[in-house]
Amino acid sequence: MSQFLSFRKVSLANNGICLYESKHLPGAVVTPHYHDIYQILYILNGDGTITLQGHAYDVSSDQMVLIAPHSLHAVYARTRMTVLVLAFGDFLEQLSGSEALFAHAFGTSKYHMVDSMSATELRDSFRKILYEQSRNDDFSDLAIRGHLLQVLLILARSWESQRFRDSNEHRAELLRDYIEAHYFHHLSAENLAARLKITPRHMNAIFTERFHLTPIQYLTDVRVKHAKELLIGTDKDIISICFEVGFETISTFYRAFKKKVGMSPQQFRKSQS
Numbered sequence: 001m002s003q004f005l006s007f008r009k010v011s012l013a014n015n016g017i018c019l020y021e022s023k024h025l026p027g028a029v030v031t032p033h034y035h036d037i038y039q040i041l042y043i044l045n046g047d048g049t050i051t052l053q054g055h056a057y058d059v060s061s062d063q064m065v066l067i068a069p070h071s072l073h074a075v076y077a078r079t080r081m082t083v084l085v086l087a088f089g090d091f092l093e094q095l096s097g098s099e100a101l102f103a104h105a106f107g108t109s110k111y112h113m114v115d116s117m118s119a120t121e122l123r124d125s126f127r128k129i130l131y132e133q134s135r136n137d138d139f140s141d142l143a144i145r146g147h148l149l150q151v152l153l154i155l156a157r158s159w160e161s162q163r164f165r166d167s168n169e170h171r172a173e174l175l176r177d178y179i180e181a182h183y184f185h186h187l188s189a190e191n192l193a194a195r196l197k198i199t200p201r202h203m204n205a206i207f208t209e210r211f212h213l214t215p216i217q218y219l220t221d222v223r224v225k226h227a228k229e230l231l232i233g234t235d236k237d238i239i240s241i242c243f244e245v246g247f248e249t250i251s252t253f254y255r256a257f258k259k260k261v262g263m264s265p266q267q268f269r270k271s272q273s
Helices: 099-106 115-137 140-164 165-183 189-196 199-213 215-233 238-244 250-261 265-272
Strands: 017-024 029-033 038-045 046-054 054-061 063-067 074-075 080-090 110-113
Touching: 017 063, 017 115, 017 140, 046 063, 046 099, 046 110, 054 063, 054 110, 074 165, 080 115, 080 140, 099 140, 110 140, 115 140, 165 189, 165 199, 165 215, 189 215, 199 215, 215 238, 215 250, 215 265, 238 250
Parallel strands: none
Antiparallel strands: 017 080, 029 074, 038 063, 038 080, 046 054, 046 074, 063 110
């Protein structure tokens, strides 16, 4: 009976596909359940945890999970979280030559940290599906199926590429992309390493081998780079810039900036005027 109660029906359009937005308030919980269709959950913003077949994964922007039919999953939102849900049936099995691809790439549920290039392509395809859903003319069903196929190809190639690339190099590049997108957050070696599910020592080793800096050194460089842009392009106070780019104290900001640039923030601003 509990297995029956955990099933949730998702209504699909006549074309067997539906893309919709799911919003979760901080602390919201979607209890364990399963569907009889496929779902791709793509995190637009916010962060939380998705439990998939008993494994918990921390998720944030541009990360996603593929949920195969009958896979038990749950969602917990730490912050306000917006998720795009792409739900679809087995329509690919009707396409000639697609059965092997479908079974190989999408036969099991999985978590995926999407690289920046794939994320851009995915967002573009999602926008096109949303547009066609709203347009709803005689060609929309065909267009939506084409855009869904494009989403699946992007993901399949991304997964295949990830399998054959050096895993340490891939981890380092994912971490670099994460730092560049979240530099203004409070980041430490411990929580960065936790995202990759490795120790800080291992993280430092693989990142330094790839970029010749530790992740924290790279984070400082990114923050200083953005501080320089704000010093040149705005008249914001130094302390506001310090806060905006993620430094915890003004003294830490001054030390990092002078070490990198060779002068204080005020001196740098004057030299650019």
